[in-house]
Amino acid sequence: MTQAWPPMQIEPLAEDAWLLRLGGTIDIDVNARVHAAAARLRSGLADVECVPAYASLLLRFDPMRWLDNDGDFSGQRLRGAIDAALQQAGASETAPRELIIPVCYGGEAGEDLHDVAAHTQLSPEEIIARHTAPTYRVAMLGFAPGFPYLLGLDPALAMPRRSSPRTSVPAGSVAIGGQQTGIYPQALPGGWQLIGRTPLRLFDATAGAPSLLLPGDRVRFRAIDGHEYRRFAAAT
Known part of the structure; x- marks a missing residue:
């Protein structure tokens, strides 16, 4: 048919x-x-x-x-x-993959979280709750190898890009730019607002499947603390 x-x-x-x-x-x-x-x-x-x-x-x-x-x-x-x-x-059309991405929010891992809170008039805790609530779709990969553009961000978290982009954003940084969220797969320049960081490696050019995430995948974020971040990082 x-x-x-x-x-x-x-x-x-x-x-x-x-x-x-x-x-x-x-x-x-x-x-x-x-x-x-x-x-x-x-x-x-x-x-x-x-x-x-x-x-x-x-x-x-x-x-x-x-x-x-x-x-x-x-x-x-x-x-x-x-x-x-x-x-x-x-x-x-097979069912999409679903992946859980652990994220340590705020502090050195997400130094723009309080700026996002001030702009959205939400508490940092509410921002984390709203950011971890949706199931996102990897709309596409672009900008750099393995960089996922994720659709599904809560509209209340929409945030303008920084007026002065950073020359280097740490690998694994989870960020908001406009009405999208994404993850920097490696240290890169960028102007998105940093709210957290994942210890997972998103791109490895030497691996058989270099990119952790692929277009069409479903993604959920899970908040972790610094201790759990270091444990994940040591295992990857």
Whole structure:
């Protein structure tokens, strides 16, 4: 059984890359369609690489696999295969992974927590409670290898970026930028508001699976104290 797929735009980016646009905003429903499209295309077109973003999907492919009878690349053939894969119902759309991320909030681990409290007019304890309450979706990875952009932040915690970005943010820092939250996978410059830090390693280029989190994963944060942080850090 097939079902209609929402309207989308396809833009050529290179000889071996197209961009599928399924929307134009940072929206949890649009992002859900992006991940559903990625799941169907990975199942139906195993030789096409899919890279999700907030409202679009990058497709990388080998043009030599999509030739017409004259030996030329056929965009029509590829587009037809994409449309066919998207119309297949979601038998291949497996349940997302769910991961718990331990976070030590405030103090040296989250030096902007009190600034966030002042801006939101919430106590630090209420900020921690609200930040750990939702189940977030990894909307995309970007900015740096393994950096997860997480959708699902409580609107009451929305916070402008810092007027003066830091030249180095410690690895594992959990931060708020606008209406999003994220985790710095390594020491990087950044302007998001730091509220905590996880002892988990988010990115290891030498590992078989370098990134701890992947697009489409579900994430919950769990508050820990300094002792538990050091115990986790020693084990990783």
